[in-house]
Amino acid sequence: MSATVRDPQPSLRARRKRLADPAFRWFVTLAGTSVFVILAAMVVRTTTDAWPIFQHEGFFGFLTGDRWVSGSTRGTGDFTGTYGAWPFIYGTLVTALIAIVIALPLALCVAIYINQLAPKRLRNPLSYTVEMLAAVPSIVFGMWGLFWLVPNVLLPVFGWLESVLGWFFLFEGPVFGRGYLAAGIVLAIMILPIITAIVREVIAVHPADQQHAAYALGATRFEVIRKVVLPSSFSGIVGATMLGLGRAIGETIAVMMLIGSTKSWEGSLLRMGDSMAAHIAATFKDSSPEAVKGLMAIGVALFLFTMIINVAARLLVWRIGRVAGDAAV
Amino acid sequence: MSTTVTDNTPNGVPEGSSEGGTPTKGKGPRLTPTGHRSLLEKQGNANSRATVNSIAMGVLTGAMVLAVIPLVLILYKVGVEGLSTINLNFFTMDEPTYRTTEAGYRAGFVGTLYIMAGAIVMAIPLGLATAIYLVEYGRGRLAGLIRFFTDVMTGIPSIFVGLFVYGMLIASGAIFRVGFSAFAASVAIAVIMLPIVTRSAEEILKLVPDEWRNASYALGAGKARTIMTTVLPAAAPGLATGSMLAVARGVGETAPLILTALGSQYLVTTYFSNAQGAVPLQIHSGATQPFAAGIERAWGGALCLFLFVLILVIAARWIGARANKRA
Amino acid sequence: MITTTEAPMGADTDTRTDAAGTDERSPETVAAQAMGLEPTDEADTGETPGTEAEERAAGDPEPEMDAVFEIEDLSVHYGTTLAVRDISMRIPRKRVTAFIGPSGCGKSTLLRCLNRTNDLLDATVGGRLLYNGEDIYDPRVEAAEVRRRIGMVFQKPNPFPKSIYDNVAFGPRLNGFSGNLDELVEESLTRVALWNEVKDKLDDSGLALSGGQQQRLCIARAIAVSPDVLLMDEPCSALDPIATQRIEDLIDRLKTDYTIVIVTHNMQQAARVSDMTAFFSVRMDGGKGPRVGELVEYDRTTKIFSNPSRQATEDYISGRFG
Numbered sequence: 010m011s012a013t014v015r016d017p018q019p020s021l022r023a024r025r026k027r028l029a030d031p032a033f034r035w036f037v038t039l040a041g042t043s044v045f046v047i048l049a050a051m052v053v054r055t056t057t058d059a060w061p062i063f064q065h066e067g068f069f070g071f072l073t074g075d076r077w078v079s080g081s082t083r084g085t086g087d088f089t090g091t092y093g094a095w096p097f098i099y100g101t102l103v104t105a106l107i108a109i110v111i112a113l114p115l116a117l118c119v120a121i122y123i124n125q126l127a128p129k130r131l132r133n134p135l136s137y138t139v140e141m142l143a144a145v146p147s148i149v150f151g152m153w154g155l156f157w158l159v160p161n162v163l164l165p166v167f168g169w170l171e172s173v174l175g176w177f178f179l180f181e182g183p184v185f186g187r188g189y190l191a192a193g194i195v196l197a198i199m200i201l202p203i204i205t206a207i208v209r210e211v212i213a214v215h216p217a218d219q220q221h222a223a224y225a226l227g228a229t230r231f232e233v234i235r236k237v238v239l240p241s242s243f244s245g246i247v248g249a250t251m252l253g254l255g256r257a258i259g260e261t262i263a264v265m266m267l268i269g270s271t272k273s274w275e276g277s278l279l280r281m282g283d284s285m286a287a288h289i290a291a292t293f294k295d296s297s298p299e300a301v302k303g304l305m306a307i308g309v310a311l312f313l314f315t316m317i318i319n320v321a322a323r324l325l326v327w328r329i330g331r332v333a334g335d336a337a338v
Numbered sequence: 339m340s341t342t343v344t345d346n347t348p349n350g351v352p353e354g355s356s357e358g359g360t361p362t363k364g365k366g367p368r369l370t371p372t373g374h375r376s377l378l379e380k381q382g383n384a385n386s387r388a389t390v391n392s393i394a395m396g397v398l399t400g401a402m403v404l405a406v407i408p409l410v411l412i413l414y415k416v417g418v419e420g421l422s423t424i425n426l427n428f429f430t431m432d433e434p435t436y437r438t439t440e441a442g443y444r445a446g447f448v449g450t451l452y453i454m455a456g457a458i459v460m461a462i463p464l465g466l467a468t469a470i471y472l473v474e475y476g477r478g479r480l481a482g483l484i485r486f487f488t489d490v491m492t493g494i495p496s497i498f499v500g501l502f503v504y505g506m507l508i509a510s511g512a513i514f515r516v517g518f519s520a521f522a523a524s525v526a527i528a529v530i531m532l533p534i535v536t537r538s539a540e541e542i543l544k545l546v547p548d549e550w551r552n553a554s555y556a557l558g559a560g561k562a563r564t565i566m567t568t569v570l571p572a573a574a575p576g577l578a579t580g581s582m583l584a585v586a587r588g589v590g591e592t593a594p595l596i597l598t599a600l601g602s603q604y605l606v607t608t609y610f611s612n613a614q615g616a617v618p619l620q621i622h623s624g625a626t627q628p629f630a631a632g633i634e635r636a637w638g639g640a641l642c643l644f645l646f647v648l649i650l651v652i653a654a655r656w657i658g659a660r661a662n663k664r665a
Numbered sequence: 666m667i668t669t670t671e672a673p674m675g676a677d678t679d680t681r682t683d684a685a686g687t688d689e690r691s692p693e694t695v696a697a698q699a700m701g702l703e704p705t706d707e708a709d710t711g712e713t714p715g716t717e718a719e720e721r722a723a724g725d726p727e728p729e730m731d732a733v734f735e736i737e738d739l740s741v742h743y744g745t746t747l748a749v750r751d752i753s754m755r756i757p758r759k760r761v762t763a764f765i766g767p768s769g770c771g772k773s774t775l776l777r778c779l780n781r782t783n784d785l786l787d788a789t790v791g792g793r794l795l796y797n798g799e800d801i802y803d804p805r806v807e808a809a810e811v812r813r814r815i816g817m818v819f820q821k822p823n824p825f826p827k828s829i830y831d832n833v834a835f836g837p838r839l840n841g842f843s844g845n846l847d848e849l850v851e852e853s854l855t856r857v858a859l860w861n862e863v864k865d866k867l868d869d870s871g872l873a874l875s876g877g878q879q880q881r882l883c884i885a886r887a888i889a890v891s892p893d894v895l896l897m898d899e900p901c902s903a904l905d906p907i908a909t910q911r912i913e914d915l916i917d918r919l920k921t922d923y924t925i926v927i928v929t930h931n932m933q934q935a936a937r938v939s940d941m942t943a944f945f946s947v948r949m950d951g952g953k954g955p956r957v958g959e960l961v962e963y964d965r966t967t968k969i970f971s972n973p974s975r976q977a978t979e980d981y982i983s984g985r986f987g
């Protein structure tokens with residue numbers, strides 16, 4: 010009697026125990042593959058939604074056309090608008106390039122300073138301080154840029170730039186304050202901590218014994234950095250730059266508040282324009298269903314650009330091992 | 339070759355170096371008491387190298403200073419502007435119009451709470467499970483691909499995630515249709531947080547020594563039980579750090595919310611069915627309208643958001659550092 | 666004075682003299698110049714050995730020798746930790762001096778002080794360290810200048826991830842070498858007996874060589890800038906016996922032109938290659954206090970290994986301790 014009561018319990022427990030491991034395994038494997046599901050859903054959903062636009066304009070026509078006039082249909086029949094995304098693509102590229110041109114040299118210097126020059130006990134506090142910049146929400150960057158940086162710093166500097174270099178097409182007036190250059194400068198501040206963090210980790214794994222060998226040959230600190238440390242870190246630095254570029258291209262709110270949101274594209278960096286991400290965010294609320302499909306198409310192009318840059322960057326950075334720091338920032 | 343070479347001249351002959359060992363007095367190099375060329379007597383290009391070096395060091399130091407300035411300026415500006423607007427009303431009132439000074443961000447705070455709670459519930463378990471798969475089970479190509487695409491996913495623009503969620507849940511309703519809502523926003527933020535949680539959790543789980551796992555197996559525990567009762571508790575502080583950083587990143591996101599939560603100036607208490615407000619959305623609309631009172635409140639919102647993120651990040655670092663020290 | 670006797674060696678040295686334009690002097694002219702130019706300094710150093718002769722007996726087996734380094738009461742801290750203390754010794758020119766002793770005795774620390782590579786490890790150095798009668802820690806002296814004169818070979822072979830040629834040419838290029846770089850590279854590689862092995866693959870990576878070849882490449886890299894002194898920090902510890910043998914042969918040939926200071930944990934090696942040997946040991950105060958390195962005995966190698974004057978040295982050499 011007692012045996013029959015006790016018997017099922019151990020066997021039940023044993024069965025549960027037997028099943029627990031495979032079940033758990035299946036569960037975590039499923040979770041692991043969710044990344045593919047999400048990515049696939051993203052690509053399929055947005056491409057499907059944007060497809061009519063690509064059909065309407067042609068894919069390259071969409072990328073190179075420089076007129077963007079939203080239609081007002083419900084998006085089911087013939088489109089009435091014209092969708093040329095070039096002004097936004099141009100704005101994205103210009104602002105991202107400005108950001109890289111400013112941020113990369115600065116990030117290199119900061120990373121080298123922290124790793125090679127700073128006293129040991131200051132290294133962690135300094136890198137935390139720089140990485141703290143990455144924690145600032147982009148809306149805060151946007152506000153600060155719009156209400157402080159533009160009126161107090163950029164307007165006077167741009168005015169001066171225009172008066173000195175105004176004959177050169179890049180610095181033609183009039184000066185608004187907001188524009189490509191303003192957005193690019195704020196973007197540079199935003200991607201600085203990302204590039205710095207990765208370059209710092211790339212430099213940190215450079216073997217000390219090679220640096221000591223160069224020092225023992227009478228090299229100065231600068232020569233060790235320039236001739237020994239940087240050449241071996243080159244691919245990591247390129248990867249870091251591309252990750253920063255990807256971030257700059259995808260940044261929305263700060264750019265949206267600073268670039269000026271026009272639908273035109275201008276040669277002068279001091280003029281206003283628009284970027285892909287900013288245009289999506291700025292016009293979404295007031296868009297007709299047809300125009301939302303146009304925004305989807307911009308999104309697909311944006312995704313494509315960042316994807317190419319990111320995959321290339323990851324492949325470069327992966328050769329040195331994964332960099333833990335950039336996940337946080 | 340009859341005499342020994344007393345060769346302390348690196349290549350590059352010093353200017354005015356002695357010929358045949360007899361320098362002319364006053365013109366030759368400075369000598370040490372033992373008659374060798376002094377260390378102060380630099381040869382060849384040494385002086386220009388030293389100059390280049392000190393210029394470079396100056397540039398590096400200057401760059402470091404320059405890089406810290408924006409953070410200080412932002413902290414200062416947001417602090418000064420924000421502190422002057424934050425009062426009790428700021429947390430207890432809605433913002434029906436931008437003109438009025440008697441208003442607050444209650445709707446945004448509640449909305450952000452809704453959105454983040456949903457995002458945390460979705461992203462952290464999924465991210466942790468993925469990390470567990472990668473560290474405890476993942477071998478070969480599948481794990482490699484998951485790692486790679488997780489890394490790539492961190493670089494997807496957040497506005498694109500917003501578009502995707504809009505297309506998936508709001509416009510088409512492929513699975514089920516919800517309309518603009520806190521739920522849709524939660525999904526978008528969760529997608530943004532997911533790779534961050536996964537990556538940091540993976541790094542942390544890898545640090546748990548294998549001996550601990552083996553000790554648990556030796557006691558007869560299965561793999562699932564070992565992970566749940568030994569590995570995860572051991573890694574808890576690190577996992578908390580990673581999750582907190584992911585939350586810090588998610589809470590400040592604005593762009594995807596425009597496409598999913600849409601925004602609301604009044605308190606909304608539903609999760610699935612109504613357009614929802616959020617602090618970043620409210621800051622954005624406040625900062626881009628012309629009335630001074632609304633702009634001031636936007637600074638208040640920016641300060642709250644910034645402080646929250648800052649506290650999260652610092653706390654995360656602190657927990658992480660303490661766990662590292664103990665390990 | 667040691668003169669070069671081997672024909673190939675002599676040829677080498679000849680070319681090098683041409684290329685580098687050395688300031689060779691006989692001791693007489695040297696003394697004369699010193700008198701003429703800086704008589705006060707000369708008087709200073711002339712006095713020192715006499716006044717402290719008794720104290721420094723252990724560190725001064727040959728008071729009359731021509732010393733490259735004169736070390737006086739040297740102590741080194743890493744942060745707040747004292748690593749070595751009260752080292753006083755004189756290291757002779759164009760001889761091989763070996764530092765031996767148990768691990769942690771500070772022999773490598775002292776070696777790294779000699780060309781200020783310890784600066785890189787945030788060490789603070791107390792006492793005086795004279796190189797050719799001049800304090801290398803004088804604030805006016807640049808560390809880079811010291812290291813240009815005093816080369817170093819490390820424990821683990823550490824060639825740059827560059828071609829063999831570029832490894833050797835690295836230092837001369839930095840120094841703005843204006844002569845024939847190809848010749849200099851060939852000559853440096855020949856001196857370390859590596860030329861025949863690598864002459865057809867100078868563009869290959871230095872890292873593609875075997876460990877022993879890498880170490881000889883590192884020595885070639887160090888002598889390509891024509892230093893005065895070569896410091897070697899356990900240069901054979903990562904090598905097999907045959908590679909070790911080749912490095913030892915090399916040291917024997919190089920000492921005709923360079924002052925060599927070698928740290929080794931291998932006593933047979935010290936006995937084989939060195940002229941002078943310094944034995945260091947660790948002192949622990951009260952058995953468990955901080956471990957501090959000290960110089961126990963310094964003398965001719967033949968004396969150290971046949972008839973050491975300290976019991977501790979004898980114990981160590983005969984394998985009773987350490």
